[in-house]
Amino acid sequence: MELPWGALLLALLSVSSSSAVATLAVTAPPPAPARAPAPVTAPAPAHAPPQAQEAEGLLINGNFETAPRKVNKTLIVGRHSLPGWTLRGHVEYVSAGPQPGGMFFAVPHGVHALRLGSHASASQNVSVRPGSLYALTFAATRTCAQDEALRIAVSPSLSAPADVAVRTLYSADTADTWAWGFRASSPVAQVTFSNPGVQEDAACGPLIDAVAIKELPTPYPTKDNLIKNDGFEIGPQVFKNSSVGVLLPPKQKDVTSPLPGWIIESLKAVRYIDAAHFSVPAGQYAVELVAGRESAIAQVIRTVPNRAYNLSYVVGDAKNGCHGSMLVEAFAANVTQKVPFESTGKGGFKAASLRFVAAGVRTRVTFYSSYYHTKVTDGVSLCGPVLDQVKIVPMKL
Known part of the structure; x- marks a missing residue:
């Protein structure tokens, strides 16, 4: 017995819709029509879910080669201006080489790095496995002729924050590369690098570059x-x-x-x-x-x-x-x-x-x-x- 044209059309639409749903479950959605306005992506908040890591275990923009959206000379403007990171306080986006005042910034990986002023910090959320041990690798050095330290903290975790005394230079011609270990306690951990000190010059503080993470057996x-x-x-x-x-x-x-x-x-x-x-x-x-x-x-x-x-x-x-x-x-x-x-x-x-x-x-x-x-x-x-x-x-x- 033949189906009426209306019933036949309804059946075809139902099959097509089911097929489309199955396809969307495993593939990326089709591009928006040309007439649709492009979506505006808001800056990621501090509690945003973590993103995938880059090569060699680098965090997102872990070498800081993707520039901030807004900079006043070297000062980064806006907490979420630097892609992949959430900033607090006086954070500068600096380049390798001679600096005003006779300083020289050694940036070992690429061209750019961050300089954390008094009580400034930079943080990023990463995906981890609870109970597992991880090592953070990063390059750091002082930028002023005074005692400086870089504080590393992971929250939540089973490891207390620690300070690395970057005033001691182990390598004369470049920034030192350090590693710090922590044990994760939740699927998402916030990694924070900060300057715990208060210098006479609020801009003085440690330079940080090339932040990577590695799970250790x-x-x-x-x-x-x-x-x-x-x-x-x-x-x-x-x-x-x-x-x-x-x-x-x-x-x-x-x-x-x-x-x-x-x-x-x-x-x-x-x-x-x-x-x-x-x-x-x-x-x-x-x-x-x-x-x-x-x-x-x-x-x-x-x-x-x-x-x-x-x-x-x-x-x-x-x-x-x-x-x-x-x-x-x-x-x-x-x-x-x-x-x-x-x-x-x-x-x-x-x-x-x-x-x-x-x-x-x-x-x-x-x-x-x-x-x-x-x-x-x-x-x-x-x-x-x-x-x-x-x-x-x-x-x-």
Whole structure:
């Protein structure tokens, strides 16, 4: 029996509508007709949902190469003027090179960076996994001849805010690159960089550039090695075009350290280096002890009381202009070992080992450099011996 024309037309429209709905569920909506006015996008508020990250883990406009919508000379006008970021206070959009007043701004990644004045801040929302450990990598340096600090905070998170003292310059010719670790507590976290200080000049404050984030897996000891992250292969984002390594701030606990498994327990930072720009004994990454006895890393391992263990490790130089007599000291239980290394800057290394007897169910293993070193090329940039391939195994009874 034939359908009436009206019923047939209704059936065809129903099928077409169902097909269109299915298509829209998996594809982008069609463009608006030419006569429709273009939508106006309002600036994203501070609580806006996070966006996808860019290459190398950079946050949205993490290298600040997308300019603000409104600038008064260098001062950014408007909280949401800088794409991807929410600003508070005196924030300047600066370019690399000589500045008025005789200053020189070193911008290591690209051309532009932010300068945070007194109590100024820049924040962005990012997507994270609750309970996971993350490392923020960023370039920072001071811009005035006074003490300056950069405060990093993530909210909400299981990690307290921390200050990085950018008054100490580890590299003489460029801004230092840093990493800071935090443990997420919700699917969305607000990352904030701020200047906690009050300077005589309200514009003075730290320069920040190239902000990236990286999720870090949790390392575990194995039956062949009680040390977690023994070769330092798990660590923060290292930029491909950066030749200065990544500084790991002092006083970092192992649960939030940007170098998982390890504690940065010293007063100064240690440097995380990569095989693309430095001499690394094995694998792709290692640690450079750049500030003598003020630059130490440690790890606490599980042991059996009165059981004997063997600690082995490798020391060398990073092939970065750090010459001279180096000395690495290792501590395990009540045993100390000093390993000398004569560096000629050619990237050599040597192996060392020591035997110790555990006194309890936990044993702390610590490494630091006995001497202070600077690069022979400038006499200012801090450097030191390289540590890699740390291993602890129980000795046969």
